[in-house]
Amino acid sequence: MKFSRGLKDGFPIALGYVSVAFAYAVQTVNQGFPPWFPILISATNFTGTGQFAGTNLIAVGANLAVLIATMLVINIRYTLMSFALAQKLQSPFPLWKRAIIAFGVTDENFAVAIRQPQRLSFPYLLGLMCCSFCGWLGGTALGAGVSSILAQTLTSDSGKAFYEMLMSAFGIALYAMFVAIVVPPSRDDRTILFLVVLSVAASCIFYFVPALNSLPAGLEIIICSVVCTAIIAYFFPHDDAKTPTDVDSAPSDAQRGAL
Amino acid sequence: MNVPVVEMLVGCLIMFAVTYLTKAVTLLFGKKTISNRYVRSFLYYLPYSVLAVMVFPAIVFSTSDLYAGIAGTVVALLLSYFRKGLIPVSLASIATVFAVELLFYFL
Numbered sequence: 528m529k530f531s532r533g534l535k536d537g538f539p540i541a542l543g544y545v546s547v548a549f550a551y552a553v554q555t556v557n558q559g560f561p562p563w564f565p566i567l568i569s570a571t572n573f574t575g576t577g578q579f580a581g582t583n584l585i586a587v588g589a590n591l592a593v594l595i596a597t598m599l600v601i602n603i604r605y606t607l608m609s610f611a612l613a614q615k616l617q618s619p620f621p622l623w624k625r626a627i628i629a630f631g632v633t634d635e636n637f638a639v640a641i642r643q644p645q646r647l648s649f650p651y652l653l654g655l656m657c658c659s660f661c662g663w664l665g666g667t668a669l670g671a672g673v674s675s676i677l678a679q680t681l682t683s684d685s686g687k688a689f690y691e692m693l694m695s696a697f698g699i700a701l702y703a704m705f706v707a708i709v710v711p712p713s714r715d716d717r718t719i720l721f722l723v724v725l726s727v728a729a730s731c732i733f734y735f736v737p738a739l740n741s742l743p744a745g746l747e748i749i750i751c752s753v754v755c756t757a758i759i760a761y762f763f764p765h766d767d768a769k770t771p772t773d774v775d776s777a778p779s780d781a782q783r784g785a786l
Numbered sequence: 787m788n789v790p791v792v793e794m795l796v797g798c799l800i801m802f803a804v805t806y807l808t809k810a811v812t813l814l815f816g817k818k819t820i821s822n823r824y825v826r827s828f829l830y831y832l833p834y835s836v837l838a839v840m841v842f843p844a845i846v847f848s849t850s851d852l853y854a855g856i857a858g859t860v861v862a863l864l865l866s867y868f869r870k871g872l873i874p875v876s877l878a879s880i881a882t883v884f885a886v887e888l889l890f891y892f893l
Contacts, residue, residue: 546873559787564794571802576833578801580840585797586787594797598804601836605805607829610812622814629810688891695850696858696884702845703862703879705837710866712834719834726838734843752835759835760827 528645533654540635540655541662547575548663550700551582552670556678557694558586562671569667573633573660577601579701584745593745600749608637617646624649631656722759729755854886 548569555565565582572578580601584594609632616625628649636656640647674694681690713720733739733747740747845862846855862879870878 543872546876550876560789560794564798568798568801571798572805574805576836576840577805581797581801585789585794588789588793591796591800594800595804598801599808600832602805602808604829604833605809606812607826609809613813625813626810629813630806632809632813691850692884692887692891696854696880696887698848698850699845699855699858699862699879699883700876702841702848703858703876704872705841706845706859706862706879707866707870707872707875709834709837709841710863711869714867719831722831722835723838726835727842730839731843748836748839751839752832755839756828756832756835759831760824764823764827765830 528648528651530650530654533651534658536639537655537658540659544659544662545666547704548666549670551578552667553674553697554701555582556671556674562675565667565671569664573630573663574602580748589745590743593743596749597745600752605632608632611641615641615647617648628652631660718759718763722755726751726755849883851887851890854883857886858883
């Protein structure tokens with residue numbers, strides 16, 4: 528399993544990442560962050576949902592404990608994926624190489640790596656992750672660049688109005704992508720549909736009930752998701768959850784993008 | 787928004803630390819498998835719930851105009867029901883919001 532093979536397998540992932548990262552960067556700059564900020568976050572985090580939630584929390588000046596807890600809840604699935612990957616590594620696989628590979632664990636990289644019939648080599652994983660990471664970082668830089676250039680060029684009155692409408696319209700981009708991730712599996716699996724409906728209901732309660740929406744920003748994500756998922760997992764345990772690789776099997780790889 | 791640079795950097799550091807730890811801990815030290823059926827189910831379902839909570843109802847208010855947001859949400863829901871994929875759904879949703887905003891701008 529060579530480096531070049533990894534690069535090749537990572538290419539379709541990179542293409543998907545460009546658009547998601549682009550939307551993330553545009554939204555972050557539009558929130559008022561300097562263009563270097565989304566680039567720094569993408570360079571250090573390499574996770575879609577986590578970056579989106581974390582950036583929103585920083586924007587509203589959320590409590591740091593809430594930030595830590597939110598990131599933990601959103602990213603805890605990686606712990607299971609890394610575990611599955613660890614069983615599939617060539618041996619010996621020294622600790623420092625594992626430490627590098629760990630950074631590149633994402634839903635899509637995991638999905639591709641775990642499907643390989645043979646044990647995973649360091650060069651292969653490095654190629655796969657480097658390629659998709661380039662897409663992620665490149666998409667972020669592109670988004671940050673384009674939105675700040677547009678802000679500087681459209682300076683006339685109507686230009687400004689146009690820019691604001693464009694950026695406002697872009698505000699829905701990531702949300703729409705997340706809808707596209709959640710809806711198809713909800714169509715196929717009634718338990719997931721039930722979980723999604725329950726979660727949305729809980730989220731709306733937290734959003735619209737005055738006493739609850741004064742809670743620290745971000746806390747509602749943790750409370751709603753943990754409680755709803757616990758209820759569903761208790762009453763409808765997922766029967767195929769026998770091997771760690773199944774974490775990935777629910778959303779199809781092509782649709783998944785930046786979970 | 788007016789966030790001091792220090793807070794941005796601290797926030798970024800925390801995001802990095804937590805994200806990296808969740809990715810690395812079992813890859814570096816994992817020995818045993820998680821066999822508990824409920825824990826496994828919990829971890830399997832959690833991403834769907836997190837996404838659902840983050841998206842709704844915030845998506846409706848994600849643009850500068852409530853009606854544009856609702857229109858964009860409906861388009862996103864419809865197209866993803868027919869499995870149109872991430873990018874088409876997103877582009878159609880953006881276009882819808884933009885069209886509604888333009889309409890209100892010229893009215």
